[in-house]
Amino acid sequence: MTTDGAAQGAPVPDHPATAPAAGEPVLEVRDLEVHFPLRSGALFGRSRGVVHAVDGVSFTLADRETLGIVGESGCGKSTLIRTLARLTDATGGEIRFRGEDITHAGRRRLGPVRRELQMVFQDPQASLNPRKRVGQILATPLRLRGVGRDAVAGETRELLARVGMNPEHVNRFPHEFSGGQRQRIGIARALALQPQVLMLDEPVSALDVSIQAQVINLLDDLQQEFGLAYVFVAHDLSVVRHVSDRIAVMYLGKLMEVSPASELYSRPIHPYTDALLSAIPIPDPRRNRARTRTVATGEPPNPIDPPKGCRFHTRCPLATDECATTAPPLRDFGGGHLAACHHPMNLSAAAAAPSSPSAASR
Amino acid sequence: MTPDPAPAAAPAAADATDPLLVVDGLSVSFATEEGIVQAVGDVSFTVGRGEIVAIVGESGSGKSVTAMTLMGLTRSPNARFGGTAQLGGHELVGASADELRRVRGAEIAMVFQDPMTSLDPVYRIGDQIVEQILAHEKIPKAAALDRAVALMERVGIPHARERLRSYPHEFSGGMRQRVMIAMALSCSPQLLIADEPTTALDVTVQAQILEQLRTLRDETGAGVILVTHDLGVVADIADRILVMYGGRIVEQGTLDELFYDPQHPYTWGLLGSIPRLDGPLGVRLPAIPGTPPSLLNTPAGCHFRPRCPEAFDRCGEMPPLVARSPGSPGHCDRCWLEPATKRAQRETDGRIGLRTEGTVIA
Amino acid sequence: MGRFVVNRLASVVAVLFAISVLTFLIFQAIPNGDPALRLAGRLATPQQVQDVREQWGFDKPIYEQYGKTMKLILTGKVTSYTQQLNVLDEVRADAPATISLVTGAAVIWLGFGIVFGLLSAISAGRWLDRFLTVLALVGVSTPVFLLGAVMLYYLGYKWHLFPLGGYVKLTDDPWGWFTHLIMPWTALSVLFIGVYSRVLRSTVLDTLGEDYVRAARAKGLTERRVLVKHVLRNSMIPIISLFGLDFAAAIGGGAILTESVFNLHGIGQYAAESISRLDVPPILVITMLGAFAVVILSAVVDVVYALLDPRIRL
Helix, strand or coil: CCCCCCCCCCCCCCCCCCCCCCCCCCEEEEEEEEEEEEECCCCCCEEEEEEEEEEEEEEEEECCCCCEEEEEEEECCHHHHHCCCCCCCCEEEEEEEEEEECCCCHHHHHHHHHHHEEECCCCCCHHHCCCCHHHHHHHHHHCCCCHHHHHHHHHHHHHHCCCCCCCCHHHHHHHHHHHHHHHHHHHHHCHHHHHHHEEEECCCCCCCCCHHHHHHHHHHHHHHHCCCCEEEEECCHHHHHHHEEEEEEEEEEEEEEEEEEHCCCCCCCHHHHHHHHCCCCCCHHHHHCCCCCCCCCCCCCCCCCCCCEEEEECCCCCCHHHHHHCCCEEEECCCCEEEECCCCCCHHHHHHHHHCCCHCCC | CCCCCCHHHHHHHHHCCCCCCEEEEEEEEEEECCEEEEEEEEEEEEEEEEEEEEECCCCCCHHHHHHHHCCCCCCCEEEEEEEEEECCCCCCCCCCCHHHHHHHHCEEEEEECCCCCCCCCCCCCCHHHHHHHHHHHCCCHHHHHHHHHHHHHHHCCHHHHCCCCCCCHCCCHHHHHHHHHHHHCCCCCCCCEEECCCCCHHHHHHHHHHHEEEEEEEEHHEEEEECCCCHCCCCHHHHHHHHHECCEEEEEEEHHHHCCCCCHHHHHHHHCCCCCCCCCCCCCCCCCCCCCCCCCCCCCCCHHHCCCCCCCHHHCCCCCCCCCCCCCCCCCCHHHHHHHHHHHHCEEEECCCCCCCCCCCC | HHHHHHHHHHHHHHHHHHHHHHHHHHHHCCCCCCHHHHHHHHCCCCHHHHHHHHHHHHCCHHHHHHHHHHHHHCCCCCCCCCCCCCCHHHHHHHHHHHHHHHHHHHHHHHHHHHHHHHHHHHHHCCCHHHHHHHHHHHHHHHHHHHHHHHHHHHHHHHHHCCCCCCCCCCCHCCCCHHHHHHHHHHHHHHHHHHHHHHHHHHHHHHHHHHHHHHHHHHHCCCHHHHHHHHHHHHHHHHHHHHHHHHHHHHHHHCCCCHHHHHCCCHHHHHHHHHHCCCCCHHHHHHHHHHHEEEEEEEEHHHHHHHHCCCCCCC
């Protein structure tokens, strides 16, 4: 599934993070910006600054591809996915679905698009109406899709069976299920509209380890079966790496690195990615002891007033003066592996020479 | 309350020359409207000085209840306790409220999961640390404040003297967890219980806090009980592991024994279900089918039996927790399978995991 | 802080304006509300009524009448229609009774409300909690006039324990002031004790479940210290906001029933009399006074919030 292409060459500020996929991208995001004004007081409020939740993010999502988005709290990953699902409005940039600009599409134009972009939330408890039976929860989107009255009951059962639940349970309420089962219902609800893209916002974070694996496997099966594309947001890099074809690492609203899953662990280019990987202990004592790990100091700064230049320079072991003043653009280091860094790490000789002027100038 | 006839985990206890904490046949049950919840049953283990013992399990496994019970924090009119827990000369389970109060915070201290909610929002940090010192020692407040500063510096809080006057909301999550650790150390406890101390933190901060815990263990020689669901954290920091399932210890042993020679099918399943940062890509996770058991009116026999693909007739009877390999007397498990069978059954696709076939109805 | 003061002053002006306009309009709209008819007396000829109307300016447009009345109020010269006495003087004369009644009752209801609420919460589900719950329900559902009447009959008339109503000035006779007020205080505070103990019970129960309370126990603090320093302090916030509003409302005429039952001539009784005579100026003044008290006390509540909870900034 991993899309593998021949993209190379100098900075691609115009169209970064493009997966050279077989076919047109499902989703194209360019310079997306989501800023929230912070106000205090209801009547005589004053502005207390702007939260730079998402700041100039660009990427594409190919058919049947899974793009993982990881980052620490406050990095903007949840805002990003909510904006893609048009639950939050972008303040800049554009989102294209199959070539059509939906960034500011109104209700009417958004309707058919929403059907194709469905969201699955972190907390299945909070996102399912507690007063409705599972059958009713699933029937609403089915009817929206135009499924006839007589067919709804059958389709509901089929959906439940498809997500690995007992179809006899259509008359139960959400609270009668465990967390993992509720998340399956959340997925079934999203599937009811036969979407092309699922936006998964921390879909397994609230679940126990054994249940987490079941849901991950389910998502994998559904992707194969229905040809879905996923945007998978999570803070757990191990999970994201397992499910994704490509992984975007975010920090304070910006993309730091976009890497094919296969290269993320073996060849992190951005020092932030390296710090993130270093911080995660591997559940294998011997290998864990054998690793050399560089633990990043400090904590992520406040997104209200992010650092100038490269956002990571305040915590970066490789930072120089340049990093404090100039924000590095996202550049391609070969094989669809992009990073925004003045001092990229782990460059193979071939990739380093043409596409990384700053490394050469050091 | 009704300890099993099975011998307690005696071998481990006998081996340690001078165990700090000896828990023997601990059981905790709660009377609820639906019936008796047997949260913890027949739990026996020891913690040595300077030893980090991890209790691993999923929600409902009884790991937190075990830890909380040692602190007397599960005491309530509807709770029933059985067994003993000896720390130094103190009995913890049967202690009177006043005895318990004097031990808590002085001999045995706790670091909680969520540092954002575990500090009282309305008092200054310094006052909260001092409050604990003065609850146990008759010293002047100024001396207690000086000790608070020293403790804060020790756990890596910069400008400790000025920060004494800060309120919790003025600290970041990582700093608050450091405050919690400083507070826990304030009366030089012999035993530190850390209940998911890094779960609420970002990974880079988690790495810092784990490093901190390890250093403190080395410096103070205190025993540590680490309650967690994260096997990565365990591999990183623990010396010994207890795996809990359905309120019972199902396996215990050293780090290497548990990770490289796991005996209980639940342990295999747990190890198999976690995606690893360095694991192979494009493979299915060998997930554990089904859901964790309800602790209400648990059926007789092995609690893992309903989810276990290896279950056979004998599993209708609860297996004792005993050592089964002559070479490692401290490595105990609760499973009837022959060690040779276990070794043969636990490999799937060349790695440890639970073998399961087909889609499982959740 | 400066911004907070400015905000609050602005809202005082806005609220007073809105409430005075509303009150004024309501009494214009009430049938049989024509003040000229009342002022002129029962046997007045139409001509006399017309004269009064012109003399008092009741024939002018409403906004002019409003303007004139407000000007009189703000300069302290407003008089009532029926008795033609200066309203502010009347209010000033009645205020001590009301303030004594409400302040004393407030101390009682806050104190008992907190004690009962806390006891109820820490014994949740046990007999003490059930008993206090029933007591609170009885307190909330007993009308003041019934309770007052019963107390007057038994404690005052039959057993001569307390005087039968009336008000004695604190400056004249402190002991008399106290004995005269014991029954009214009790009658007024019973309802509030019921409400406050229930509210506090539920917030204390919530707070008991907080992580920092568990952490406080883990520190080895005594249960008493955990309850008072950590649980109670964090549970007081909703009580404080209730208290501010209830206290203000009672000062602004809300203690009307208690004043009537115990014959305390206070602001509430003055308001009741003025309403029965459809006498607009006193009603307007008392309403505005009540509104003023509410706005000011809610500002006080905010200040207390900020003192109780450092996360709140003014």
